[in-house]
Amino acid sequence: MRAYKSGAVPYSTRGAAVGINEEGHKIADFDEGLLEFLACPLSKTPLRWDADTSSLICDELGVGYPVKNGMPNLRPVDGHVIEARDKESSSSQQPWGDTDASPK
Amino acid sequence: MYTAGEDDTVSFGFQDINANEKKERVGQVFSSVASSYDTMNDLMSGGLHRLWKDRLVTRLQPFAGMCHLDVAGGTGDVAFRVLRAMAEDQTRQQEESDAPTPVQLGQVHVCDINPDMLREGQRKAGQQRLGEGGGLSWIVGDAEQLPFQDNSMDAYTIAFGIRNVTNIDAALDEAFRVLRKGGALHCLEFSQLALPGLRELYDAYSFRVIPQIGRVVANDEASYQYLVESIRRFPDQKTFASLIRDAGFSGVSYENLSGGICAIHSGFRL
Known part of the structure; x- marks a missing residue:
């Protein structure tokens, strides 16, 4: 095993997830390992x-919390109620799902 | 009284304000001090805050692979020290071990109620090239209602943060909840000076000098006035230790630093 130079911080094996949304823009990295x-x-x-x-969704309460630039905003005041009828869908616009829904 | 109901007033420095307001006003204080926070700490404590934080992390004894939570440390001072210590342990273990599997570094979660402080911390981490590859995570959250699962953390630190919390017992209860069995709580906070003679000098320095430094360096006398007053209102060493015990912690002890200017309280979830 190679020794690390003092001061250098070895990488952990956890990586960050980077997504591309439908508009082709790179959205905030969120590390799903944090889940x-x-x-x-x-x-x-x-x-x-x-x-x-x-967003990070709490299915138990039907609440979503925003993740901005990779940083989860998980204060109780950050939560917004999700109005979708279908619990699996996190769209807070049309309950039957809307592929044009833009992120809140 | 350390638990506030809706209609109760709580201390905001030397003002009494409605309990609901405190969180917002503390938030405003820290947004305004975020960018000059580290400079102000150096000026106010004559650089001593660095030694106090070193001592906190020494007591913590970080190890490679640990899952650590640092609360209210948005600009990253404690988190960076913990991560570096974990990395040193990782290096040490890898050198000593013949095992083929790599030693995990672990994770430090930095949780702060103020996104500006966290962004400042992210900026500093980037500058120092710390946490590349994921050892640090930055999470906006409330110490009284932590966004972490039960029994998920090996250790919890809070440095100069707990006096800003509206309900100290709620924060301690949450610390207990998220810690695993055997997990440790270490809290570094301003406390009460042991020697009466020093007290007057300290008060004179705090109340006259610090807000003026705030005015000159950060253009914000009021926020630093609040900071100084919040220190005075915080319970003394023994009282705080009993609050920690009330939250269920065992083996609770404290260590005075710099004659009692601050203290590190420790406790364990057994």
């Missing part, structure tokens, strides 16, 4: 990453 640790601040249950809206 192992993160929780909804209100229900304390695990969150689901929704790349389309760049």
Whole structure:
């Protein structure tokens, strides 16, 4: 094993996920590995990453939290209620799903 | 009283304000101080804050592979020290071990209620080339309602943050909840000076000099006035230790630094 020079910080094996949204723009990197640790601040249950809206979804409460430039905003005040009828869909516009939905 | 109901007033420095307001006003204080925070810490403490943070991390004893949570440390001072110590341990283990599998570095989560402070921390990390490859994560969250799963953390630190929390016991309860069995809490905070004679000198320095430094360096006397006052209102060493015990921690102890200007309180979830 090669020794690391002092001061150099070895890389962890965790990588960051970078997505491209439908408009072809690079959206904020969010490291999905964090899902192992993160929780909804209100229900304390695990969150689901929704790349389309760049949000972390708490299905337990039907609340979404924004991720801006890779940084999850997980204060209770950051949460917004998701109005979609279908729990699987995180679109907060048309309940039957809308491919033109733009991220909030 | 360390738990505030909706109609209660709480301290904001030496003002009494509605409990609901405190969070927002603390947020405003820290947004305005974010960019000059580190400079102000150096000026106010004569550079001592660096030694205090070194001591905090020494007590913590970071290890490679740990999952660490640093709360209210948005600009990254403690997080960077912890990550460096984890990396040193990783190097040490890799050199000593004959095992073919690599030693994991681990993860430091930095959680702060103020996104401006976190962005400043991200900027500094980038500058120092720390956390490339994912050892650091930056999460906006409330110490009283942490966005982490139960039993997910090996250790929890909070440095100069807990006095800004509206409900200290809620923050301590959350620290307990997210820690694994055997996990450690270490809290570095301003405390009460042990020697009476020094107290007057310290008060004179704090109340006269620090807000003026704030005015000159950061163009913000009021925020630094708040910071100084919040220090005075925080419970003393023994009282804070008993609050930590009330939250369920065992083996609670504290260590005075610089004659009691600040103290490190530690406790364990057993």
